[in-house]
Amino acid sequence: MISLDATKLLATLRERLGGRDANRAALQSALDMTLAHFNCIVGTLHRWNLNTTLLELVAHRGLPDAIMDRVRNIPLGKGMAGLAAERREPVQVCNLQTDDSGAAKPGAKLTEMQGSIAAPILVNGELRGAIGVAMPQAHEFTPQECDLLMQIGGIIGEQWTPV
Numbered sequence: 001m002i003s004l005d006a007t008k009l010l011a012t013l014r015e016r017l018g019g020r021d022a023n024r025a026a027l028q029s030a031l032d033m034t035l036a037h038f039n040c041i042v043g044t045l046h047r048w049n050l051n052t053t054l055l056e057l058v059a060h061r062g063l064p065d066a067i068m069d070r071v072r073n074i075p076l077g078k079g080m081a082g083l084a085a086e087r088r089e090p091v092q093v094c095n096l097q098t099d100d101s102g103a104a105k106p107g108a109k110l111t112e113m114q115g116s117i118a119a120p121i122l123v124n125g126e127l128r129g130a131i132g133v134a135m136p137q138a139h140e141f142t143p144q145e146c147d148l149l150m151q152i153g154g155i156i157g158e159q160w161t162p163v
Helices: 004-016 024-038 065-071 079-087 106-111 143-157
Strands: 042-049 054-061 073-075 091-093 116-123 126-134
Touching: 004 024, 004 143, 024 042, 024 054, 024 126, 024 143, 042 079, 042 116, 054 079, 054 126, 073 079, 079 091, 079 116, 079 126, 116 143, 126 143
Parallel strands: none
Antiparallel strands: 042 054, 042 126, 054 073, 091 116, 116 126
């Protein structure tokens, strides 16, 4: 069940992104609203590019400069965003600082975040990108939180025509 707060977030996102190919300011606003809802301070929004076969960074918040080159373009299957896109399901790490699962790349520790999740952006089963959020404390995202992030991604993805 989606909370009233989440329902309001989804409605606001639909309203603000109500056109095709939303501009960077609108995408940044969508990411910022998502971060606020999840009480996260670091986030990324990547768009899938069929031509380059890379996830390309279109909006972010809180990323250290030291990792910008690493997250600007992400291959399918690499890092949390790449794994989420490849698997077509959310990938999470309860604590980036102690994780040894291989889901997060070593550079992710530079964010100084712990609880982190990346979800694919899917529209009718078609990959459109990936969205990720992270917080400074350890956190296991619930199935409801995973579902909400997928819904947010779907709303964002509806704005993008495939590249």
